[in-house]
């Protein structure tokens with residue numbers, strides 16, 4: 016019987032992986048320019064890391080984590096997101112002792128047992144950054160500028176950053192009380208989920224996905240109306256710094272993010288072409304999280320983007336095509352095959368992209384293969400070529416042969432130069 020992949024877990028095939036690589040490369044280039052360094056984190060963590068950081072009453076911890084007992088009885092979990100792991104590593108290795116500010120990024124798979132849908136899988140990849148050690152508004156603006164520049168570099172269709180402030184430990188209690196009072200008064204119209212957990216986590220009410228529940232709580236109080244003076248100043252400064260760079264996120268007072276650890280600046284990215292759930296990712300500030308996980312009282316801010324969602328939303332997938340071989344070597348006969356293998360190995364060693372046909376195929380079938388992989392030149396090596404110690408070149412674009420045009424002992428540089436000097440100018444442009 017044929018074994019298939021698990022529901023919600025998928026393969027990224029070669030056609031698509033070129034686009035993944037392109038997205039990752041754009042991100043890496045930009046992170047380097049913003050002075051973020053890569054951290055590579057394990058996929059498995061202790062379960063309590065996530066229940067303590069993400070929050071016991073969140074959807075993720077309540078019903079989406081892949082949690083299992085290890086053979087020694089320890090409860091382990093496949094990471095559902097990157098921030099908790101990164102902060103765990105930050106605390107464990109006392110990174111605050113190495114530098115006052117840590118600017119880190121990560122790439123890799125995350126796991127959540129959600130209902131699979133377009134661009135939303137149970138194993139999904141995230142690209143994320145975290146800046147730990149600064150609480151001023153300028154670092155929030157820098158992180159948001161990085162996000163803005165990344166979306167621009169990737170040409171994400173209809174990308175829009177939505178911004179909110181969730182307040183702090185000083186102003187959250189008054190807001191929480193107001194929201195709780197509102198929820199009590201509107202208990203009858205809340206959906207089952209909200210009714211059940213509104214006491215433990217009233218903020219969840221605002222990002223409830225139940226449409227009726229959303230509509231009947233449209234006038235619920237929002238955090239922006241309850242910000243203390245320092246939170247208000249922080250928020251206004253972030254927006255002013257961004258406006259100076261002509262970046263104007265859309266205010267969304269109901270956006271509270273799905274995780275408990277966020278405070279002050281919170282944001283989400285939406286894009287076109289993703290269906291009903293149009294978020295590509297998001298992030299925010301988490302000033303209490305590092306202390307909560309046993310570290311110093313350091314503030315932090317970051318974001319994560321879903322790679323599968325980006326793959327659907329980037330505007331020009333052609334920019335992400337893989338590079339075809341520069342030349343395709345087509346040997347005819349066993350003596351030629353050995354020589355062709357030798358040449359191919361040498362050119363590859365010099366950094367050239369070279370494909371070689373498998374043994375025993377006819378020239379016609381090798382040409383079809385060369386056309387399929389998109390190589391612009393085929394280097395033919397048959398008996399005549401062996402005798403003359405020179406390769407015949409077929410220009411696949413011009414459909415033109417140049418018999419025994421390139422010597423077998425040509426260096427890679429000489430080969431490239433000879434190919435570049437073939438008389439292409441005589442070729443009529445193809446309609």
Ligand SMILES: [Zn+2]
Pocket residue numbers: 182183184185186187242243244245246247
């Ligand atoms: Zn505040």
Ligand SMILES: [Zn+2]
Pocket residue numbers: 205206207208209210220223224225228229
């Ligand atoms: Zn609800």
